[in-house]
Amino acid sequence: MGFDGWVSESFDTVDIIRAKRDRQQLSSEQIAWTIDAYARGVIADEQMSALAMAILLNGMDRREISDWTAAMIASGERMDFSGLSRPTADKHSTGGVGDKITLPLAPLVAACGVAVPQLSGRGLGHTGGTLDKLESVPGWRADLSSAEMVRQLEEVGAVICAAGSGLAPADKRLYALRDVTGTVEAIPLIASSIMSKKIAEGTGALVLDVKVGSGAFMKDAEQAGELARTMVALGTDAGVRTVALLTDMSTPLGLTAGNALEVRESVEVLAGGGPDDVVELTLALAREMLAAAGVEDVDPADALADGRAMDAWRAMISAQGGDPDATLPVARESQVVTAGADGVLSRLDALQVGVAAWRLGAGRARKEDPVQAGAGVVLHAKPGDTVSAGQPLMTLHTDTPERFARALEALDGGWDIAPSGASSAPGPLVIERVAAG
Amino acid sequence: MGFDGWVSESFDTVDIIRAKRDRQQLSSEQIAWTIDAYARGVIADEQMSALAMAILLNGMDRREISDWTAAMIASGERMDFSGLSRPTADKHSTGGVGDKITLPLAPLVAACGVAVPQLSGRGLGHTGGTLDKLESVPGWRADLSSAEMVRQLEEVGAVICAAGSGLAPADKRLYALRDVTGTVEAIPLIASSIMSKKIAEGTGALVLDVKVGSGAFMKDAEQAGELARTMVALGTDAGVRTVALLTDMSTPLGLTAGNALEVRESVEVLAGGGPDDVVELTLALAREMLAAAGVEDVDPADALADGRAMDAWRAMISAQGGDPDATLPVARESQVVTAGADGVLSRLDALQVGVAAWRLGAGRARKEDPVQAGAGVVLHAKPGDTVSAGQPLMTLHTDTPERFARALEALDGGWDIAPSGASSAPGPLVIERVAAG
Numbered sequence: 001m002g003f004d005g006w007v008s009e010s011f012d013t014v015d016i017i018r019a020k021r022d023r024q025q026l027s028s029e030q031i032a033w034t035i036d037a038y039a040r041g042v043i044a045d046e047q048m049s050a051l052a053m054a055i056l057l058n059g060m061d062r063r064e065i066s067d068w069t070a071a072m073i074a075s076g077e078r079m080d081f082s083g084l085s086r087p088t089a090d091k092h093s094t095g096g097v098g099d100k101i102t103l104p105l106a107p108l109v110a111a112c113g114v115a116v117p118q119l120s121g122r123g124l125g126h127t128g129g130t131l132d133k134l135e136s137v138p139g140w141r142a143d144l145s146s147a148e149m150v151r152q153l154e155e156v157g158a159v160i161c162a163a164g165s166g167l168a169p170a171d172k173r174l175y176a177l178r179d180v181t182g183t184v185e186a187i188p189l190i191a192s193s194i195m196s197k198k199i200a201e202g203t204g205a206l207v208l209d210v211k212v213g214s215g216a217f218m219k220d221a222e223q224a225g226e227l228a229r230t231m232v233a234l235g236t237d238a239g240v241r242t243v244a245l246l247t248d249m250s251t252p253l254g255l256t257a258g259n260a261l262e263v264r265e266s267v268e269v270l271a272g273g274g275p276d277d278v279v280e281l282t283l284a285l286a287r288e289m290l291a292a293a294g295v296e297d298v299d300p301a302d303a304l305a306d307g308r309a310m311d312a313w314r315a316m317i318s319a320q321g322g323d324p325d326a327t328l329p330v331a332r333e334s335q336v337v338t339a340g341a342d343g344v345l346s347r348l349d350a351l352q353v354g355v356a357a358w359r360l361g362a363g364r365a366r367k368e369d370p371v372q373a374g375a376g377v378v379l380h381a382k383p384g385d386t387v388s389a390g391q392p393l394m395t396l397h398t399d400t401p402e403r404f405a406r407a408l409e410a411l412d413g414g415w416d417i418a419p420s421g422a423s424s425a426p427g428p429l430v431i432e433r434v435a436a437g
Numbered sequence: 438m439g440f441d442g443w444v445s446e447s448f449d450t451v452d453i454i455r456a457k458r459d460r461q462q463l464s465s466e467q468i469a470w471t472i473d474a475y476a477r478g479v480i481a482d483e484q485m486s487a488l489a490m491a492i493l494l495n496g497m498d499r500r501e502i503s504d505w506t507a508a509m510i511a512s513g514e515r516m517d518f519s520g521l522s523r524p525t526a527d528k529h530s531t532g533g534v535g536d537k538i539t540l541p542l543a544p545l546v547a548a549c550g551v552a553v554p555q556l557s558g559r560g561l562g563h564t565g566g567t568l569d570k571l572e573s574v575p576g577w578r579a580d581l582s583s584a585e586m587v588r589q590l591e592e593v594g595a596v597i598c599a600a601g602s603g604l605a606p607a608d609k610r611l612y613a614l615r616d617v618t619g620t621v622e623a624i625p626l627i628a629s630s631i632m633s634k635k636i637a638e639g640t641g642a643l644v645l646d647v648k649v650g651s652g653a654f655m656k657d658a659e660q661a662g663e664l665a666r667t668m669v670a671l672g673t674d675a676g677v678r679t680v681a682l683l684t685d686m687s688t689p690l691g692l693t694a695g696n697a698l699e700v701r702e703s704v705e706v707l708a709g710g711g712p713d714d715v716v717e718l719t720l721a722l723a724r725e726m727l728a729a730a731g732v733e734d735v736d737p738a739d740a741l742a743d744g745r746a747m748d749a750w751r752a753m754i755s756a757q758g759g760d761p762d763a764t765l766p767v768a769r770e771s772q773v774v775t776a777g778a779d780g781v782l783s784r785l786d787a788l789q790v791g792v793a794a795w796r797l798g799a800g801r802a803r804k805e806d807p808v809q810a811g812a813g814v815v816l817h818a819k820p821g822d823t824v825s826a827g828q829p830l831m832t833l834h835t836d837t838p839e840r841f842a843r844a845l846e847a848l849d850g851g852w853d854i855a856p857s858g859a860s861s862a863p864g865p866l867v868i869e870r871v872a873a874g
Binding site: 012013017018044045046047048050052053056057058075144177180181182183349381 | 451452454455456481482483485486487489490491493494495542614617618619620656
């Protein structure tokens, strides 16, 4: 293959695959060439997938992962916000059920004097996408030009918009390949995929919310910790002040999973209310972002309490064409799920709630699917709450009632009710903090 | 990918890749589906290469390899020689430098009453191909129909011809993929690739010559032994009486490497002469083939000595259009390489001689390259022989003298001359015999 029209290349693809297969380190030059050659089509998909499997099984060290990430960044554009009048900080979550934190967090941090250039994606599978949620706000648009983004950052301080295809395009192609070749679960590749986009985005500080538990991509704390440490090292090596929090995703965040449902809950938080766990995590992440951006003397709790965060939210939504006062879409049909016994809700599985919300229409199975703005799940109890037989546990919402059956199937066995008095206090929401060592 | 026009399949490709990635065994049904789905294009090359890498790194057990081989066989035609009036036996060599053994062996075994249906290939890289060698005989043709093959087996008893594309076609496609994805060196895949073709060929008995040493694909005896045991188990599981010999390939076999040069040496062996090592290995393999085919009371040494093997050779060559009396091609140019010191030739590297012969024009770098019939290397001394400074060690032959320089480069450092009297007896040619346990 490739003998005709042969152009001399710096390296041989098969030699590079063999080296990683045989547990050798790849040199900086080999890695830079590999990503560039993949982008140019000199390395074919079937070669890259074999290399990805070798990386998954044999690993890469810190220097190799840094080089890999740098090469991904070099495959595309880099944004630069150093001309802004204030520091920048961004947040990335590895994805969870009911994880609407970006919505209150970005305007809150902006209200505290740090600009938040948040490039987001749409959801695929059981975790929702931030853009899908915001698109339930009438008029709001996700696509901004770079100039619009910079202007909004300067004027409002927060922007949440779609990432252009120009950032780390080689990563985009590699991610699609990994998805169909069983090579998604490689920590070096997950870490460099996330961090190449965040570093190319040009943020000065970055806080990572690495989820752990049934509803997260990482089911156990050890693996999540390794991913967090790898990403913090990558950010630090690239000159971005990076911190990670490992947070619990064994149960949904807040009381809602679904697009408009989560926007409504986020607005409650910005109004000074909302569920405790959402408020707690929003404040914890805001404090980390402010500290990483060098802003030490501002308490974000004040900005929530006094309405400044809400003002920033309204400005942010308006700047992107949205109407912050518009009525949010409501699903046409709903169905209540009740508790089968008296006691304490001791477990409510995040993955099962996430899959139910997805099946109700809140998420998509393939990129081109539409989502329903009003679909999803509203919880009426969380782990630790006392419940009685017949009491509503949750309400399912959808425009298409034929979806209820499969959503209920997904929820089967998804919670436990322990006898009253049994000890069932939920664990801490923030499990661990990982900073540059 | 693959969502449009979706047809329900028994298995999901990514699940199968993940299972092997996570060191699980694949079921018989999963393996049968995998090979069939690959042949149908449902499994894409980038998925198969990731699976091949996972197999290379995590292995397959005996049952999985048997299933994999059976699935490869099921992807194509099966030949059947059970209607012949005599038993059949075949030989396969994993490839070595100067390995012309098939040429005297097939007619010798035929002369002893066992039919030899030998489907061969052309050479790629530093080891020559049996068909390339025979095509240096004027008029000889490699392509026979199945009917011609059966008739020749009945009338002459030996046939050496090109394998049709109908045998194990999925293996052919997988081999091409492995070649460009660093996944050739997986013992389960090497074993099933060889054995699927040999079992589909329909031979009743099979003797494997597994080469070990610098000129072989397997450089160390442990790996070669594992490959031999795996292939013997596969043959046995498929009802083919299979035996393997591990043989030394640290130095070339015989005194010639090159197409017509090796035919000439083979004819010397059939005439009762020829180098000791070629005679020894030919007889060892012939005895194994006769025993595996159930013929116990015939000594192949007699058939070499009394001319019956030569008669079978002449009949075999004539039956395929060749002229056994024709003058073989001779290269236009030659160059002598001499010894630099007095002493005993203590080492002569098989790989370096093989690469030199290849560069002189005896082999090809890509499938579509032509080979030179007369090109190659003739050795004038073998390890253990006494040499004196200035004495010819070998003669290089080519039609294209500009090739001498790169052939000499390949030979650089390729031999050692020890002081006379130093102990340097070469090791045994047949290292180990592997039979069904």
